[in-house]
Amino acid sequence: xxxxxxxxxxxxxxxxxxxxxxxxxxxxxxxxxxxxxxxxxxxxxxxxxxxxxxxxxxxxxxxxxxxxxxxxxxxxxxxxxxxxxxxxxxxxxxxxxxxxxxxxxxxxxxxxxxxxxxxxxxxxxxxxxxxxxxxxxxxxxxxxxxxxxxxxxxxxxxxxxxxxxxxxxxxxxxxxxxxxxxxxxxxxxxxxxxxxxxxxxxxxxxxxxxxxxxxxx
Amino acid sequence: xxxxxxxxxxxxxxxxxxxxxxxxxxxxxxxxxxxxxxxxxxxxxxxxxxxxxxxxxxxxxxxxxxxxxxxxxxxxxxxxxxxxxxxxx
Numbered sequence: 001x002x003x004x005x006x007x008x009x010x011x012x013x014x015x016x017x018x019x020x021x022x023x024x025x026x027x028x029x030x031x032x033x034x035x036x037x038x039x040x041x042x043x044x045x046x047x048x049x050x051x052x053x054x055x056x057x058x059x060x061x062x063x064x065x066x067x068x069x070x071x072x073x074x075x076x077x078x079x080x081x082x083x084x085x086x087x088x089x090x091x092x093x094x095x096x097x098x099x100x101x102x103x104x105x106x107x108x109x110x111x112x113x114x115x116x117x118x119x120x121x122x123x124x125x126x127x128x129x130x131x132x133x134x135x136x137x138x139x140x141x142x143x144x145x146x147x148x149x150x151x152x153x154x155x156x157x158x159x160x161x162x163x164x165x166x167x168x169x170x171x172x173x174x175x176x177x178x179x180x181x182x183x184x185x186x187x188x189x190x191x192x193x194x195x196x197x198x199x200x201x202x203x204x205x206x207x208x209x210x211x212x213x214x215x216x217x
Numbered sequence: 218x219x220x221x222x223x224x225x226x227x228x229x230x231x232x233x234x235x236x237x238x239x240x241x242x243x244x245x246x247x248x249x250x251x252x253x254x255x256x257x258x259x260x261x262x263x264x265x266x267x268x269x270x271x272x273x274x275x276x277x278x279x280x281x282x283x284x285x286x287x288x289x290x291x292x293x294x295x296x297x298x299x300x301x302x303x304x305x306x
Binding site for chain 2: 063098102105106144146147165
């Protein structure tokens with residue numbers, strides 16, 4: 001089981017994402033200028049400030065050579081997880097619906113949030129039960145989710161915990177096929193008891209379980 | 218051709234920047250101000266202005282959440298003036 005974590009200039013959470021993936025499998029970093037995905041079984045687009053987030057968060061990164069391969073990988077059904085800036089990149093690339101706007105408060109938010117699992121049937125949440133609560137840190141300036149059309153919601157902020165003004169408390173959405181998932185909070189920062197919560201591990205365990213059952217099928 | 222692209226938040230989408238400015242103006246004594254929106258101005262010198270709408274849709278704006286207006290202005294001056302003042306040393 002090999003995860004590939006994309007590294008853009010300006011990424012800053014790719015190493016934590018790699019370490020989180022390594023708790024459930026192998027993981028390599030994929031450089032933004034390389035088209036070769038090195039035969040990975042799943043792709044993680046991590047958090048940070050890709051290309052400085054100039055213009056709009058994620059707007060420039062979607063044109064990186066590696067993203068062409070990630071888009072093709074997603075079209076073929078490969079699992080793609082976008083975290084924070086990665087979520088913004090996947091929305092800008094059209095791999096996920098909607099857009100992420102500056103926080104309602106115009107402030108950078110950095111806090112632990114409780115997330116409700118709305119859809120536990122996805123390859124990214126199958127280790128959760130519906131209605132489970134995950135305690136995961138969030139840290140972003142542009143996390144206000146907006147979509148003019150109905151979307152497939154996977155995670156919501158618990159009542160009263162919406163940190164950014166997201167429409168309908170949306171914290172994470174999937175594409176229609178279910179193989180691409182993006183969320184603003186950072187599951188890769190919640191995989192070790194040392195940092196307070198291991199709930200983020202469930203996302204990576206779900207991906208491993210999904211890939212294992214695919215191989216077995 | 219010198220082109221200006223005026224980017225603004227789509228109507229109906231919360232514009233916290235505009236709201237913050239709208240709240241600040243009366244505090245400074247400017248009354249009777251409403252519907253403040255804060256957007257972005259992108260200026261470009263382009264050889265073919267007919268390409269600008271495609272540029273807007275592909276990169277300059279996110280059509281899902283932003284509207285844009287393209288304004289063609291004077292031809293680009295030649296030669297280009299210095300973009301930054303000379304350093305004083």
